[in-house]
Amino acid sequence: MEGKIMTREEIVSNLKNSILKKEPIIGVSIGNGRSAKQAMNGGADIIATLNAGRFRMGGVASTASLLPFKNCNDLVYSFATEEVLPRVKNIPVVFGAFAEDPNIQHSSFVDKLINAGFHGIINFPTISLVDGVFREALEEEGNGFIHEVNLLRIAHEKGMFTVAFAVTLEEAIQMAKVDVDVLCLHFGWTYIKTPPENEMKKYIDRLIHKANVVFHEVKKIKQDIIPMIYGGAFVVNKQVIKRFYEETDTVGYFGGSVFDTIPVEGSMKGATELFKNMNRVSLLEKENANLKKLLKKRQGIKSVLGKSKEILNLVSWIEKVSNHDANILIEGESGTGKDLVVGAIHYNSNRAVYPLKKINCASIPKTRIESELFGHEKGAFEGADSRHIGRFESANHGTLFLDNITELNLDVQAKLLRVIQDGELERVGGSETIKLDVRIVSTTSKNLKEEMLKGNFREDLYYLITVLNRKMPSLRNHKEDIPIYVQAFLKQISERHHVNIDISDNVMNAFMAYDWPGNVRELKNVLERGVILCENNIIDLTCLPGSFNDFIKLDSEVNYIKNSSMLIEKELIISELLKNNWNQTKVSKKLGISRRTLYNKLKKYGISKK
Known part of the structure; x- marks a missing residue:
């Protein structure tokens, strides 16, 4: 030829x-x-x-x-x-x-x-x-x-x-x-x-x-x-x-x-x-x-639920930044929905027809993180029996989601910097240069700027991945959205368990008073627990974990012990003992049972003052 x-x-x-x-x-x-x-x-x-x-x-x-x-x-x-x-x-x-x-x-x-x-x-x-x-x-x-x-x-x-x-x-x-x-x-x-x-x-x-x-x-x-x-x-x-x-x-x-x-x-x-x-x-x-499937996902921005000012501003920001190729950092407490926002950004962008690949930087052993990010060639190290395509390469033309990015050590940060800057990589143990076109969206529950100032995160990489930055609101700062979340989560959970569950007004009042340190994820978990423990298809106060006891207003006309499950009964007894300085007479009266019955329950559950 x-x-x-x-x-x-x-x-x-x-x-x-x-x-x-x-x-x-x-x-x-x-x-x-x-x-x-x-x-x-x-x-x-x-x-x-x-x-x-x-x-x-x-x-x-x-x-x-x-x-x-x-x-x-x-x-x-x-x-x-x-x-x-x-x-x-x-x-x-x-x-x-x-x-x-x-x-x-x-x-x-x-x-x-x-x-x-x-x-x-x-x-x-x-x-x-x-x-x-x-x-x-x-x-x-x-x-x-x-x-x-x-x-x-x-x-x-x-x-x-x-x-x-x-x-x-x-x-x-x-x-x-x-x-x-x-x-x-x-x-x-x-x-x-x-x-x-x-x-x-x-x-x-x-x-x-x-x-x-x-x-x-x-x-x-x-x-x-x-x-x-x-x-x-x-x-x-x-x-x-x-x-x-x-x-x-x-x-x-x-x-x-x-x-x-x-x-x-x-x-x-x-x-x-x-x-x-x-x-x-x-x-x-x-x-x-x-x-068509992607179009449905693209409408997934609607899954960022809420009518509060904080959520409406967040949705507006997602719509604004999605089609810009700048790298994004999303910060926020655990459970605030950072993953959901990353998905909304990707599926509302021009990259939606290409992959969204996630890597949790906190869950991958340090010995494997380079291989997971950049891939490796056969024989690159002991146990490398075949070529492995890394997350960068598999996300080409799409979005790479770096979850918990602050957990990367400084050596890996240096290599990550070079790959993002140059738009190319070589697999571990390889010499072939692979061109990349990947958008980076990172998340962390820490303050990345503070980590950078402490020397735990490279300054040059910090500026490279934070062209756009957003802090997720904590649930305690937009409690008016809690009823919306409860309705949506109950529908999902009820369908999964093939039941039809509602919550009492007292539970909703407790939800609105609680500060939710675990944010939306904690709310969903509490509802999941409630669906499993409730009777008569109603989540009542006896279905809530002990952390809610300070926010529960007991009605003196209601015998809560007789209406509660054994699991909640134990948590409720311990909570009331702590609030009443272990005065069993006050606690038994509060709970609507005799002092002898309370004594038997303390023995049954192995509860004692230490």
Whole structure:
């Protein structure tokens, strides 16, 4: 090929950009130069030169690729270098390599492909499509699929773009562990084992389930792997292809006979365009559904409840700052709803279609915080068995939520500063520079400026993350919103417990008198407790924790002990004893029970003055 050959990094970057733009990745396996050029003009993203394509060109089924016709690697190398590489421009050409070939040494063979101008390699023909005694015999001798894994590992280490065919979960995991770029789940030959029409749905359901399991497991090993599917008896059914795009992580389709043998619109160019457009429509439909969900979340600013001046000002501020890309710090006491405000800012911004990723800086061990933030490469440290994508990278184009940012040590703060300033990072143990476009929203329950003045927080980082700053109001400063919160929380909690609960006027009066050191979170927890403990679907004073006793006005006409649960009874007795300096006569009279009954209850609950 003329000009500069695309690098693996450029190829992967181009594919990921297509994915971000909701364009499907289309791979076409071919057997001659004219087919390759038509596929390229039709919009193919990857051209694979396979011996199966050469057989199809002569009217022979793809299954002939597994027969001992002639040396597979020589056949593919000949037509690919003479016909395909000279014709295909600006998209990667991958070589279909037979790893079991006894005439090749993997490392030198990869060098040969690189020197010839191939961008990548794919394991085809693959032993995955062979069952029974022959495969068992190969694997007993230490051959078989492991050779394909080894070939792709070497190719990746030498900088080639790698596409892996896999039929089983075990094979997919082996390929993910050697860091392949694309995992193509092979569903078998297009014309083989086509199920009857009345069984097709169950067949597709099983394949979709398999795809979900396989892609979920390999992404645990390599999060940024590109998942595609290949073959299967369903490929001519547009609705089935749509299901894979909508119900699995599939981002592309690899095909052979579906493009050059099945008469779709009369030509390979037309067939490629058809699949490209069909899949794009499917993805756009899926995106439309996602956008509708995001619209609901975007209205989530309404979940910042309250009619007080403090809350109305907060909502107005959220609406004002959401679409500005400046970094934000939100301070406030624990339980004031800082997380809720972060979500409202993200989902009301132009970044809402991209991820909101949270990391609690207080809950991650110091030994792991860098890896969690910036990611790491395989082998970066003991226990790093695979590449890990950090929160910065996974939040790219979206919002990174740094909760409890004051808990980061100064060393990590220095690295965080550099990443935010430069807009790029290198994973721990890696050398690849990854460009970032991330908005930072941080929260803390401490006074960050005071922490900075004490020397606990870097001054330069302080100014970088506090371009916009907001202090959350404490609940005691906007108690007029408590009835609104009670109504909303009771509805949520009642639905979860399948009950219909209300609260008494005395409880609401106690709520309004209480100072709520735990803020809105404490209110929600008290209501949750009340729903569990109450009787007759009413939360009364006996359902409140002991911390409310100073705010409870007891009615002398009501026998509270007889109406209370054992749990509340104990708390109420202790509270009254403390308020009356352990004068049991006064306490028993206050509670409406005899002194002897009070004595028995003190013994029952193990209450004594110490």
